[in-house]
Amino acid sequence: MAEKDEEPATVTAAAAAAAAAEKPYHPKRPHRKSRAGCRNCKTRKVKCDEGRPACRMCTLRHETCMYMVPPKRASRVPSSSPAPSRDGESAASASHALGQLRCAGAVISQPQFRPSGYYDTDMRLLWFYTTATYSSFSTGSLKERNVDVVLKVNVVQHAFANRFLMDTILGLSAMHINHLGLKNMGVPRSLELQYRARAFETYRKAVEAADPATYPALLITSLFLCGLSTHVFRGEEARPFAILDWMTLWKGIGTIIGLIGFPDEQLYRTSFGALLFRPSIDLDASARCIPSQLLFMIASVKDGDPDFPLVKSYYGALQLLGSLYLELRNGFTPLLFLRVVTFFTFLSHPLIRAAREMRPRALVIVAHYLPFTRFKANHSWWVEDIAEYEIPNICNFLGPEWKTLLQLPMASLQTEDNMTLARLLLGDPSWHPPSTIEEEPFTSLYERELSIRTIKSENAPEVEYQEDVLGLKLC
Template sequence: MADRKPYHPKRPHRKTRTGCRACKARRVKCDEGRPACRACTARQESCVYAIRPTAAPSSAVSSLGAGSDPSSPGAVALRARRPHAASVTQQPLFVAPGRDEIDMRLLWFYTTATYASFSTGGMRERSVDVVLKVNVVQHAFANPFLMNCVLGLSAMHMNQLGIRNMGVSRAHEIRYRANAVETYRKAVAAADPVTYPALLVCSLLLCALSTHVFRGDDAQPFAILDWMALWKGIGTIIDITRQPRVFRSGVAALLFRPPIDLDASARCVPAYLLFMVASIKPGDPDFDLVQRYYEALQFLGSLYLELRNGFSHMLVLRVVTLPTFLPKQVIDAAREKRPRALIILAHYLVFLKFRVMSCWWMDGISEHELPNVARCIGPDWADVMRVPLAAMCISSNRDLVRLLLDDPDWDQPTTLQLEPLTSTCERELAIRAVMQEDAIARDAGEDKTKNVQVWPC
């Protein structure tokens, strides 16, 4: 009988399912090293890890409904119960010199979601997504004041969404914001031409970061006037930094303001507002401001003109940039609590009530300031305050348009993404995934709490 060959058990082998694409293509075991595995490093090849397929969010859309709020407890709980929900890597693959892990998480969140705060979608006039995600980050690494502003805005966005499991607290948000303002002021005082592109970007982002003053117990009445003055200050920064190097830096596209047809806009101003200014007689304290009031109404009319075409990214851009057009004298008159200036301000606040996903940082401004304006003006001006007073009780975008255009049957399609669960774009998937993981972590913590027995003394 032939001798049997000795039996050698096979070496245990754990199959990897998360290796890089190059190793998978060669059918070799990947050591899953980050940022590059050993095999790819030896071959001097690009090491790319595949993202595991996840369930499409359409089921969540159909279950929650197109008009649901992604941050509501019901929506978050429903997403947390889904076993095949999207997964997002929250840990940074590397930590840049001089930065910690929290910084890198915030930077990832900015390039994934927060950048869209200043995005205008696919507008031919101003498609700036690449500028926001690439050029701005490049300048941020070279300029600490801009990096603090970017990280502060990202932290503010996370806290606005109620995300807690990424280790970003309100204290982080406050620290980044304070550092951003302090270092920005020093950079403006230094006026180094090398920093001009970063100063322009920072002045823009600070306008969003500063809207924290409209929320919380510390919110002060008429803080919007300081906010509008900050917007006006961007023009000063543009005048200071108007050099060829700014346009070569790749960030000039962020400062685009759509031109306004003043004649067409003037025809769209509500008649009662025009009569309010036309009725000013010599001897009235506002007589010297008549021309400035007309100019402010012309700029306000551009919002009504754009609104007739329905919701669009151009409408949002006009609403956001309107303070940069308003005459300084009208803002100063509002500080003095002059009724006509406050009435013009109140009508602008109605446009700020529109719920637009990308401009999350504007949420709450109208709710905070419209009651302040109404209380300050009093009942004597009720006839010209009809629209702002009615808007205080309206939350639907469609009903706001009907009120502003005085058209109870208005119902037109929109080119702007208004509801957060009706899109499958990258940033919204990322936000939903992070919020879901946060909900799962909270549910796990609640389950542990339920298992703890409290014994009576």
């Protein structure tokens, strides 16, 4: 009976083999679906091996590999992680992973990687820094100062190795996000405040420690703090004459370089050399651009006047101010922006002391500098509103006696565009900028603006926050 049962089975198997041999193709073998595959493989409806940063199929086809969802292992990282590792290997791997957040030709609205010791909010802020915030310290492709790679790569590498720099970057990004009103990023004002407070605290401790290994990170942090500290010009935290402390902070960058004792050659051989570049000033040419009323203000100081010992310092400050007028004649160039933001670093200590002592002539000079911060020819969002806040404070403090010398700064507050403001400052209603103006590379501008618009268009749900053991409200 068993032999009879086996015979049909044998015949059936032989028939199936013969039928398979006649088929012109082989059917696909069943396989597990790739739910996290790249966009190209999904379009072609083929299995993706989900290789990072590029899958095998895209690599063979020489195509840009783009993923629409983060890798699964990132979602399994617990929210409560130990303190960040300080060893170089961890910092290097984290920095490399952050670089993968910026896929070529795509805008990713959420980071794909979270290293040990960092929260999801930290990674969102760090991603936003490398996408948008970094550009507020860039001058584009200026020949003497092309620092985009330094800001997006070298600075981030140092941030993973130096917590005070990382805290400053996160605080700056949180401040930028709220300045733009990007509620979808899930960074409330209270969290911005906590990031900022931690940045100042960890920086203070690093300065006190004065570890030579942290000197490069201290320099870049001092630069970023000049942007982070501008919260004192806006909102509930605003306080009159905060500009005087801001002047001191900018001047402190040069002081830190002096304390460190870096020879100029050694400093400029580092990756931060271009970032700390300040354009030279032709003092003789700049002196010819000083407004005549300001020159008369200094020339009228006679022996016996309390300001007489400061005449030389006042004139030096006016020469620096003249360099802004001189550069403005060339149009709204990246170099003009660089001269505006580095202006206070050139001022002498006597001039800064005179301003902090609220001496009228020093305050008048500061008031005439402030209109230059209103030019919308750059992306330094952190200088916005400073002039609108401080020029009226200076005018109210000095009173009617100095009103004539403050007419131009007050009139600048009524301008709404670059051209009108430039014509007012230059005293030439028919002025036009030269046609040869160096513009920021289109690709960099497009990438940043597209990223911000993408975030604004997201309909993300409101994020709930819980108090963390570190004192930060983290999602």
